[in-house]
Amino acid sequence: MLSYLVFWKVLLTTSALGKVINHPTNYGLREVREYPATGAMGAGPFASMEPQKSPLLAATYYFDPVSGRSQNLEQLGLNTQSIVRSLSSKENEVALEACVAADGREGTCYDASFCMELGGVPMGQCEDSGSSVCCLFEVSCDDDSYEEFTYFKSPLYPRAYDKERMCKIRVGKKKSTICQLRLDFLDLDIARPTEGNCSQDMLFISGQNENNVVPRICGLNTGHHFYVDVDESGMVSIQVMMIGSYSRKFNIKITQLECKTNKIVPEHCLQYYTGTHGVIKSFNYEEGGATTFQGYPNNLDYTICLKKEPGFCSISYELASDVTGVQPFGVGLVSASSSSTVTGPVSAECPDDFLVIGGIRLCSGRIAASTTSVRGRETNTTVTGLLTDSTPGPFMVRFVSNGVNNARGFNLQYRLNPCK
Numbered sequence: 268m269l270s271y272l273v274f275w276k277v278l279l280t281t282s283a284l285g286k287v288i289n290h291p292t293n294y295g296l297r298e299v300r301e302y303p304a305t306g307a308m309g310a311g312p313f314a315s316m317e318p319q320k321s322p323l324l325a326a327t328y329y330f331d332p333v334s335g336r337s338q339n340l341e342q343l344g345l346n347t348q349s350i351v352r353s354l355s356s357k358e359n360e361v362a363l364e365a366c367v368a369a370d371g372r373e374g375t376c377y378d379a380s381f382c383m384e385l386g387g388v389p390m391g392q393c394e395d396s397g398s399s400v401c402c403l404f405e406v407s408c409d410d411d412s413y414e415e416f417t418y419f420k421s422p423l424y425p426r427a428y429d430k431e432r433m434c435k436i437r438v439g440k441k442k443s444t445i446c447q448l449r450l451d452f453l454d455l456d457i458a459r460p461t462e463g464n465c466s467q468d469m470l471f472i473s474g475q476n477e478n479n480v481v482p483r484i485c486g487l488n489t490g491h492h493f494y495v496d497v498d499e500s501g502m503v504s505i506q507v508m509m510i511g512s513y514s515r516k517f518n519i520k521i522t523q524l525e526c527k528t529n530k531i532v533p534e535h536c537l538q539y540y541t542g543t544h545g546v547i548k549s550f551n552y553e554e555g556g557a558t559t560f561q562g563y564p565n566n567l568d569y570t571i572c573l574k575k576e577p578g579f580c581s582i583s584y585e586l587a588s589d590v591t592g593v594q595p596f597g598v599g600l601v602s603a604s605s606s607s608t609v610t611g612p613v614s615a616e617c618p619d620d621f622l623v624i625g626g627i628r629l630c631s632g633r634i635a636a637s638t639t640s641v642r643g644r645e646t647n648t649t650v651t652g653l654l655t656d657s658t659p660g661p662f663m664v665r666f667v668s669n670g671v672n673n674a675r676g677f678n679l680q681y682r683l684n685p686c687k
């Protein structure tokens with residue numbers, strides 16, 4: 268035991284002289300970050316596309332639904348090369364690097380032994396250093412993490428897990444100056460809602476800021492993300508309830524974001540998109556074919572925010588074309604009628620579920636009588652609907668669902684318009 272302690276003392280001392288060790292309790296360090304110019308944390312499908320400096324040039328970019336759909340949005344962020352940060356304390360100049368492992372996952376450069384001591388997995392050498400490795404942190408049920416990047420995986424991942432279990436992890440701030448967590452659902456395939464109720468599986472977050480409401484979701488949500496405000500919170504719990512038998516699996520990347528850096532997004536935006544165009548979708552939208560989908564969960568109320576990129580003053584939304592041939596808009600109770608089509612999205616009172624864009628409530632119109640059995644989930648629309656929001660304020664889309672009558676959801680392309 269003694270020799271073990273001596274070993275660590277020597278190791279820590281040596282490391283302090285050479286490569287840096289950033290211990291979780293290493294508070295009070297000033298961190299200077301450099302970011303990839305393209306904004307790798309941007310959530311949109313075009314996050315890798317630089318915001319255009321010339322509004323006229325940018326106006327020539329239009330959304331291509333085919334290539335847009337074929338990209339895994341959130342994973343684009345993983346393809347950036349190592350994000351180099353330098354970190355200095357008052358006493359000694361030290362450097363700590365985030366790194367990208369060969370498989371695209373993000374980690375932190377640590378001394379190999381220290382990486383293992385922290386429960387990490389060494390994944391290759393860090394570029395410019397002999398002794399440090401790219402240390403990845405993977406956790407599963409009942410684990411805690413204090414790392415900048417954490418991957419939370421279901422038991423047996425990537426194989427499916429079909430047993431009942433409450434799977435919970437706790438995330439502690441790596442530094443006292445962490446303000447937000449970003450959760451990237453690299454893979455989130457849990458049991459679907461039943462009539463909108465997440466009565467089998469459910470993902471939920473607790474312990475964040477008291478006034479930060481994060482909805483509870485279920486179903487297939489691969490590619491989605493959440494921002495969680497934690498500046499006033501202690502440890503945050505991320506839980507996946509797994510009830511009954513289902514071939515479920517998940518892999519959630521959790522990134523801790525430091526206050527006053529350009530990775531922080533406006534508070535209370537559950538989702539945040541950057542770039543001049545992209546796609547926003549409701550939860551559990553992608554699932555299944557035209558008639559098998561179960562739609563978005565009940566009891567949601569959240570806000571999607573979109574960055575007003577420099578040189579752009581308004582935003583237009585239109586329906587994305589849909590791979591299944593069913594048009595992509597089903598929001599709220601749509602009463603059966605003899606018509607074979609719905610007229611949505613329509614601006615209406617929307618007594619049930621609705622989207623708010625530019626102060627206007629939108630929901631679906633009518634649906635064919637023959638589809639009453641699917642309760643409005645299959646909604647062929649006749650209007651593609653283009654809506655432009657030219658607010659001088661921030662671009663926001665609020666989505667609200669109540670406890671009954673869910674529908675397929677929304678799938679909208681957005682495009683920023685240059686200032687005139």
Ligand SMILES: *[C@@H]1O[C@H](CO)[C@@H](O)[C@H](O)[C@H]1NC(C)=O
Nearest residue numbers: 461462463464466565670671
């Ligand atoms: C879903 O929840 C609502 C509200 O609690 C309830 O009225 C409804 O019966 C539930 N549906 C199913 C299929 O469980």
Ligand SMILES: *[C@@H]1O[C@H](CO)[C@@H](O)[C@H](O)[C@H]1NC(C)=O
Nearest residue numbers: 592593607608635638645647
């Ligand atoms: C919607 O369109 C699809 C494909 O064109 C068609 O198979 C389906 O019957 C339509 N549904 C309704 C409710 O009209």
Ligand SMILES: [Ca+2]
Nearest residue numbers: 620669671672
């Ligand atoms: Ca509803």
